[in-house]
Structure formats: C-alpha cells, structure tokens
Amino acid sequence: MAETTTEQDPRLETFSREQLHDFLRQMLLFRRFEEKAEESYAIGKIGGFCHLHIGQEAVALGFIGPLRDDDYVISAYREHTQALAKGLEPGPVMAELYGRRSGVSGGKGGSMHLFDRDLRFMGGHGIVGAQTALATGMGWAIHYRGGDQVCVCFMGDAAVNQGAFHESLNMAAIWKLPVIFVVENNEYGMGTAFSRVSAVPVLEKGEGYGIPTHSVDGQDILETWRFTEELVAKVREGAGPQYVEARTYRFKGHSMSDPVSGTYRSKEEVKERTKEQDPITLLRNRLLEAELLTQDELEEMDERVRAQVDEAADFADDAPFPPEEDLYRDVYAETNEHGRLFLDGRDR
C-alpha cells in the first residue's frame, strides 16, 4: 500500500522500466477488459454466466507472463484475463463473450470456454476441478514426448475439495509430470467461505502427495512473476509437479448475476480488501513513488488500454453471429459415409 511504503521496494531494481510498465499496462488491459464485459453484460450483449477476474489480475499475469509460447495453460471458467495473458487478442475474446462467429471458440463456447490451440490456451472449463485431470494429461503428453514444456493449471479454492483434483495430484506425482497446479485462493467458492468447507487450509490440501507446495501473495505482481520464473525453470529441469496457493481476493460478485458482497461477506470486508489489495494500485503506487512512472505516462497508458478495449468491443459488435449451419458443425472431427451420427431426425 502506498501509505505504508516509505522505502522503495528493492525488488523494483531487478526489473527493467519497460518490463514494469508492461506489467502495469497488461494488468490495466485486463481490468478495463473486464469492466467492458461488465458493461456489455448489463445491456444484454453478453449472456449466460460471466465471471470476472477483477482483483486477481496479478495471478494471471504473474503465472502466465513468464511462460514460453509452447507451454500449456488451462483454467476454469474465470479465465478471460488468463486468455489475454497467454496472448489471445482482446477482440476475438470479446467476440466469444458476445457469442459471435469470430470469437476464439467460434461463438460455441462463450465466456467459460475460451480456447486457442495455436497459443496453447487449453480452455476454460466449467466443471469445478475437472481441468486438473486434463492438465495432468497435458503434463503426461509433455513427458511422453520428452519435451521441456510445462503446463500451468489454474483452479479456484473450491476445486481442492474435488476428487479429480486429488486423483490428478497423485498421478502427477507418481509420474513426475511437469504440471504447476495454481490455486487462486480468493477465499470463497460462490458464497461459501473456504474455511467452512475444509478442515485444513488450502496449502495443506496439496500435501500428502509428495509434491512441493508453495504459497505466494497473488496481489503482488513482482512476487508472482519472479516466483513463477524460478519455479518454471526448476520444472523444466525435471523437478516434477508443483502445488501453489496464490492468495488473492475477488473484488466482484461470483458472476455477473451476483451482487458484489451479498449475504456471505460484508460490504466492509470487500471495501477494505479492494482498497488495500488492488494489484494494479499496488504496482502503480510503487512505480510512482520510485519515480519509475509519471502521472502523464500513467494517463496515457490507461487511455491506450481503454482504446484497445473499445476496439475489442467494436470488433465484437461488428462480428457476425454464427451461421445456422454451424449448429451441427464440429460435433465430430471425423465422419465417414457410414451410419448416422445424429438421431434427432433433422439430418434426414
């Protein structure tokens, strides 16, 4: 927090000015993107479930930014910013939220199911915890082919109570797979505080499998970034799976249909955490104080990012809806002349 930081953070010197600006710019982009999504949802341009990542941006950037292009990233449904961090363009991501043909999943997936095969963004998955098993398969595939890539698998704190999670950690451990399991501990699964549904803290949920466990401050981009760089290097050299708790906080409701605080957490709590722990504010203040950023630079940066997001929204607005023939497209990758694959009588 700006108020309490009297001395300059010594870690700042370990990053270049360009890099620090880029951290801020990217996190601002994530924030403005999510705010635009919120706005578009309110006027009905986005439907269904839409989960914002506001407040958790440093986790996305810190764990994805240091990766190589050929590393895999997979996540749950709160994954817009992670997709952007992996290099997906804001326009096609927004178009997917709008359910358009030019969306990253052709309008078939929506907010919860963003994919990009070329960029190795392996999806947004909607079943809590299920992506942990898929990530283990990606780790398996890396190991099978003898590669040095890693797979970063994000999940929420609620996922650590799922069977798939525990089965996955065990398998990743016995085969020493290069998977980094990252729990974004925002303290709640929908309206349920983690402490109400687990007798032990998040970190301990990863113990018992013979996997190194770590806990990092998910609001601090400098910490998450450096931590990831070092961890990924170890995993590339064969350190095997890792379990990481990123301590964070969700600033908005669980999804767009929820109020910000609701019945399960107090307004004061949200207000305080938002004020004290905003990853963007924290970095911005540090940079301003250290005179690594000027107010003008900041304003210009924000303007550019807003323009980029407006452009993304315009792209989505202008994008066509999927044509009707897309209904039956991409159910199966392979068809032959034999038999019928669909039995709804419409294909006759």
Added chain:
Amino acid sequence: MPQITYREALNQALAEEMERDESVFLMGEEVAEYDGAYKVSKGLLDRFGDRRVVDSPISELGFAGLGVGAAMTGLRPVIEFMTFNFSILALDQVINSAAKLYYMSGGQFSIPMVFRGPTGAALQLSAQHSQACETWYVHSPGIKLVTPGTPADAKGLLKAAIRDDDPVAFMEGELLYNLKGEVPDPDDGDFVIPLGVADVKREGSHVSIITHGKMVHVALQAANQLAKDGVEAEVVDLRSLRPLDVEAILRSVHKTNRAVYLEEGWPYAGIGAQIVATIQEEAFDYLDAPVLRVTQADVPMPYAKNLEKLAKPDAKRVVAACNRVLYRD
C-alpha cells in the same frame, strides 16, 4: 483363416496400432504388469515398455481425464476401464470433456481417444458389477460407441476406433473374451472395419432381430430355434451404436416387416427405445406389427442364480417376442 479368441483379437489390434503409431498408448488399472484384468493386454508391457503400457492408480475420473488432456495435445490414448461399471466415476470427463471439447472449442481440439473395457453382465457378479453401460455413453453427441460381438469385429473395429479422430467408447463382452472365431491373418494386410456399418449375421425374411454386442449370440440361438418352426429370422448386428447404420435397420425391416430389438441393458430410455423410435419414424408403413423389445428386467441385477437368469434376456424370450410380432402362438 486363423481361429483366435476375442481376447487375442483385441490384443492383436492393440499391438498392431501401437506398432504403427507412436502416439498410441494404453493406460488403465492392471494393464501392464498384471497383463490386464482380463489379459487383453498380455505381453504388451514387454513389447512396448512402461512408457506406452501404463498401470494407473484406481482413479477412473483422473485417468480418463488424463487421457482427454493428452488427446488434446494430439496423442491417441487408449484408456482401459477394468469394466465399464467403474467408468461411471469417469463419466464427467467422458461427457463433459471428451464429448464436448471439439464443439465448445469451435473445432480446435479433437479428442482422438478410445475408452475400452467390458460392459454388461458376467455371471453372478450382482448389481454393481453387472450392468450394460451403453446408454450412458450413446446419449451424448460428440462420442462414438462400438460394441463388437465377434473376434473379427473386435479386431477390425478396435483398429478403426484407435484411428478415429473422435472419442470412441469401445464396449467388449466379459463373457466373450474366450470366444473363438475366424480373424484374417495379420500377414494378409491391415484388417480394419469402418465404424457405422451394421452386419447381417444371419439372413432371414420373416422377422428382424436387431441387436448389438454379446446379445448377437443370443439372437442367433433364438434364430436357430425359430428355424426349427420354419421361421427365418434375420439377425442384424449393429456393431456401432453411434454412428448408427439406420439404413441397414430399414433395409431389414423393409424385407421382414417385423422387428424385435434385443439388448442386455435396461429398457427405460435404452438403446432399443431409440431403435424403435427410428423404425416407427422411418418405416412405419412397412410394419405389420408393433416393434417389441427384449431387455434386462427393469431391476438392478440380483445375485441369486435363479433370479439373475430371470433378469437377463435369453433366447426363449427372444423367440417369444418374435412369435408375438408374427402373431403366432
């Protein structure tokens, strides 16, 4: 043609495909050091090593999902379920991941994998170990389902399933593993049977017995009994339930005008329900009688020998159903 068992046919198919394609691997409980719970993978560990023949922990949901994740990167996993009964734990990954990822990703991630193992009842294994799981798998678009009833079909279809770019559930019969039959010699070339092609296992003109998997043999038994009474039943083995060879069903019904569906599973929303609906939609004018179904009793499988026998479909009930649709008493 050499006579080999259904088990050997499956083993040949696995070995040939693993030899042909480095991206194929086999994972499941007891598949490696134990040679498979039903010895289908016998010798594969020695031949291909523990990178490609992998013993898993008892974590059906986990290793099914691992297979899907590996398939997303282009590998071709063959995931063995010790039996499909245990795959109910894995259904989330089968239905929510394997069957949907290609669609949800707008055609970016195909899932070229096989889930295989036995389905249906064996003998006196009671409720949790004796159930036909076809309906769970065939209900969801995005997945294919194959149910071979003979050694030749087992081999040719497994090879096709492994080569297919979609997730294929491949359901074997626990009581079929020792069944012998003619299978083309591997030296005579690659033997692959395309998915979606039914096979008329016996020609006949009076009534069609349509079925799949292990029940093919019950249908043939019934047809032999009916023949003694001068009734010529046609036995249509669907072999694939998705894709479904609707044309073969219609061809047979056009010829016989009467049909019975025989399956090992429960009747409620079973495979037969779909087949009956398809026949009445597409061949109503050809029918001379309602289409009947012979299925397992609509109860969990009991243990007691006499009750188990009563619960399972058998040739006698098939004969009775055929006689009913022929209006013969």
